[in-house]
Amino acid sequence: MSGPEYRGLTWDHPRGHNALAAAAAQAGGLSLTWDKHPLEGFESHPIGDLCARYDLVVLDHPHVGEAVAADCLVPIEDLFGADEIAGWRNAVAGPSLASYHYAGRHWALPLDAATQVMAYRREAIALPPLEWAQLPAFAEDHAVALSLAGPHAILSFQSICGALGFEAVAPRDAFMDRAIAREAYALMAALTGELTRRAQALNPIAMLGAIERGEGIDLCPLIYGYVNYATRGVGFANAPAGPGGRIGSTLGGTGIGVSKRCQVTPALLGHLRWLMSEPVQCGFIPQQDGQPALRPAWQDDAVNIATGGFFAATLATVEAALLRPRHDGAIAFQTAASTRLRAALLDGAAADPVLDDLEILYRMHHPAGAET
Incomplete structure (x- = not known):
């Protein structure tokens, strides 16, 4: 050859x-x-x-x-x-x-x-919730965990902000609209119960494997979809919607x-x-x-x-997916922001000091006026 x-x-x-x-x-x-x-x-x-x-x-x-x-x-x-x-x-x-x-x-x-979609254990859940507004009450009766490992805490946060109405208009020098960010943080805090704490180190592959094997997690509302698990007892659906049926998911x-x-x-x-x-x-x-x-x-x-x-079950989410920041420094921001957000959720911290820190990290790793 x-x-x-x-x-x-x-x-x-x-x-x-x-x-x-x-x-x-x-x-x-x-x-x-x-x-x-x-x-x-x-x-x-x-x-x-x-x-x-x-x-x-x-x-x-x-x-x-x-x-x-x-x-x-x-x-x-x-x-x-x-x-x-x-x-x-x-x-x-x-x-x-x-x-x-x-x-x-x-x-x-x-x-x-691929994008973040909803994953659930078919044996445990016949019909997953369609909207974020339904998730806190749903989690009271079902084993729901957030995906927080690695970069996924901040990626889930971005997705929820998107579902709640945030429009990422480039170029932008602020990471998030504060009112929407508070609402997204409150949703994540409400879902950071004992199960999310136990699952905090699971990357999406490990999380989907736990759902497949019936190891205590019945639903994750936002997790990167892997077709490989769809014939192994894991159901997939579009990511939860916000007001007006707006799907929020990060590509x-x-x-x-x-x-x-x-x-x-x-x-x-x-x-x-x-x-x-x-x-x-x-x-x-x-x-x-x-x-x-x-x-x-x-x-x-x-x-x-x-x-x-x-x-077919998740195409609408892919079509509506949001882009992550891509500027030089985006990976460093993603890593630092996720670490800060994950620790805050696990500690039960108040929203505003955390959101202040996320904005500081964004400005630190994103030169003003630079392409997003």
Whole structure:
């Protein structure tokens, strides 16, 4: 086999690895090996360091500002034509491609679409609540836990603020509207009971595994959806709505970025096009434990039958999903803000001092007037 020997880095879950590895194994004329790292490394490791060691890097959209500052990724516009990019923009579910657009360019191809949805144990709950206003009373009679580990405390907070009416207009120098933030904090505080305290260290994979096994958690109102659990006793539904039926959820998913160390060849570009094609997104990727990004796959009857209706049940949430801050410093803010918010919720702290600190952290990690 001639040509470069490419190395890629993805995350160590069947959803993140299996389809990429299987696709590379059958890619004639292309030598591509995928390494794996843990979910926590995927969420927080410096993108510049990863791009210095790998040709292809799976990333999520909060890393793009850091990547632009480090000048470590090749813009998608330098690899593919405007018509192709426009086609993907129209085909993906929700803002999956838009999430990688920053400083006038796209920095990754959205291979995988995901957002925070509601997850529940089918054996315990027949009909999950539809609105945030119902959750505190529902939690009095059901085993409800929030997802607070790692960055997820602040991501859930952002999502609840979105459901309650917050509009993130860029550029912005304040993190949240204070009145809405108080209401969101009160909801999270009401749901931070003994079960949430016991589950505080569980990342989404561990939380969904606990729901699957019946280990005391029957519902999590906001957690990143993993199709892999939808046929294992875990039900998924749209994220809870706020006033007027507004769904609040913060986009996740992953994209493939091409590092500046990569020797780009027609064979590599052809492989990336193949991964993004509708037949592959509707067939090969879901058949290999993946979670496709194209809307037709989420709407496909066969894909939904095979996955317990996961995609159809949560598509409205993906389509309405909010973007996280993506400026250089967004990951540091996300980490610090989540740590502060989680500790405050577990300690039963009053809202305003916590919200003051979140604004201070946002300004500390976000230069005034910078792109969000």
